Amino acid sequence: MESPIHSIGVLTGGGDAPGLNAVIRAVVKTAKNEYGWEVLGIEDGFEGLIHPGKIHPLDQEDVRGILPRGGTILGTTNRGDPFRYEVEVDGKIETYDLSNDVVHKAKVLGIDALIVIGGDGSLRIAMELVKKGLKVVGVPKTIDNDIQETDITFGFDTAVNTATDAIDRLHTTAESHDRTIILELMGRDAGWIALRSGIAGGADVILIPEIPYRLDEIIRKIEVRNARGATFSIIVVAEGAYPEGGQPLYQMNRTVGGVHRLGGIGEVLAEELRTRTNNDIRVTVLGHLQRGGTPSAYDRQLATRFGSMAVHLAAQGKFGHMVALHGEKIEAVPIADAITSQKFVPLDSDEILTAQSLYISLGNTRQAIEKLREERS
Numbered sequence: 179m180e181s182p183i184h185s186i187g188v189l190t191g192g193g194d195a196p197g198l199n200a201v202i203r204a205v206v207k208t209a210k211n212e213y214g215w216e217v218l219g220i221e222d223g224f225e226g227l228i229h230p231g232k233i234h235p236l237d238q239e240d241v242r243g244i245l246p247r248g249g250t251i252l253g254t255t256n257r258g259d260p261f262r263y264e265v266e267v268d269g270k271i272e273t274y275d276l277s278n279d280v281v282h283k284a285k286v287l288g289i290d291a292l293i294v295i296g297g298d299g300s301l302r303i304a305m306e307l308v309k310k311g312l313k314v315v316g317v318p319k320t321i322d323n324d325i326q327e328t329d330i331t332f333g334f335d336t337a338v339n340t341a342t343d344a345i346d347r348l349h350t351t352a353e354s355h356d357r358t359i360i361l362e363l364m365g366r367d368a369g370w371i372a373l374r375s376g377i378a379g380g381a382d383v384i385l386i387p388e389i390p391y392r393l394d395e396i397i398r399k400i401e402v403r404n405a406r407g408a409t410f411s412i413i414v415v416a417e418g419a420y421p422e423g424g425q426p427l428y429q430m431n432r433t434v435g436g437v438h439r440l441g442g443i444g445e446v447l448a449e450e451l452r453t454r455t456n457n458d459i460r461v462t463v464l465g466h467l468q469r470g471g472t473p474s475a476y477d478r479q480l481a482t483r484f485g486s487m488a489v490h491l492a493a494q495g496k497f498g499h500m501v502a503l504h505g506e507k508i509e510a511v512p513i514a515d516a517i518t519s520q521k522f523v524p525l526d527s528d529e530i531l532t533a534q535s536l537y538i539s540l541g542n543t544r545q546a547i548e549k550l551r552e553e554r555s
């Protein structure tokens with residue numbers, strides 16, 4: 179039988195996403211109201227379990243008013259993996275395994291269970307800590323929506339709304355100036371944000387990493403529009419998109435926590451189009467605007483349900499599991515299953531079919547997309 183819980187810790191790891199504060203608030207309220215547990219807020223992800231002075235009690239008053247606030251009151255970082263902790267010694271980076279210290283510190287502090295709110299990186303660390311005896315429940319978060327085993331992650335809806343608003347705004351200026359405007363969006367190696375906001379915003383071309391594009395197809399689409407009297411076009415490109423036979427584009431010298439940062443495909447595409455068309459082309463990179471600000475109503479409620487259920491899972495002893503949305507229900511799934519691979523846009527999804535039926539160019543022919551789908555099935 180599991181030993182009873184008196185105190186739980188909660189931390190937010192990896193890049194922030196709108197809705198993190200809603201999860202923290204729900205964790206605190208559920209832990210206090212339903213179980214009478216103490217909650218310890220751990221600052222800056224796993225760093226808080228490495229450095230002193232970064233852990234403090236969280237009471238109901240501490241989470242008052244944070245539901246609509248973006249960011250995270252606990253702070254977060256892409257660094258601080260305790261299994262591969264990097265320290266600069268004499269100008270050189272040395273890597274240490276501090277995982278045993280983290281497990282020991284949690285024990286000393288009386289943390290009976292830990293709620294880790296994070297993306298695939300944080301969930302991977304959480305799983306490794308579970309193997310070392312820490313009792314962890316996960317809450318999946320990312321604007322990219324690329325975590326397996328959950329239909330949606332919180333933060334995604336807000337990012338899609340922000341991106342759609344940007345597309346709406348770009349439409350009016352593109353039309354006034356007869357321009358082609360390229361909007362580069364986040365999403366890492368998955369095209370969820372680009373595809374969903376592209377459809378919602380009525381983009382003419384949507385380029386996602388799941389479908390390597392052909393320049394000819396994009397140009398064909400612009401020319402067809404021009405011939406029909408639509409002298410402006412909106413191209414939405416996911417940061418991870420790349421041409422057939424090419425590679426995703428990474429930013430120079432931008433590696434954070436061992437992860438390379440994507441970026442720049444919008445400008446590259448613009449240059450290529452400038453050499454092949456007479457269109458006046460501009461590029462907007464939406465960047466971190468997709469991560470900041472007030473979470474949408476959808477994200478607040480999903481984050482609240484996730485946070486509350488994570489506490490219930492801890493009470494049920496469901497460690498090594500994370501909360502997940504399946505249809506209308508929040509359920510528990512093994513973290514190990516969620517981190518096996520990223521969740522990509524399936525090429526037979528109705529979103530892809532809808533885009534094709536609306537003659538939105540996905541950067542490649544139907545035959546090529548069908549071939550990709552067959553190869554991947």
Ligand code: F6P
Pocket residue numbers: 193256297320321322364365366417434439440469
């Ligand atoms: O995973 C969320 C995300 O915003 C990605 O879409 C993007 O590639 C990356 O994080 C940016 O990371 P950073 O905040 O370190 O620049």
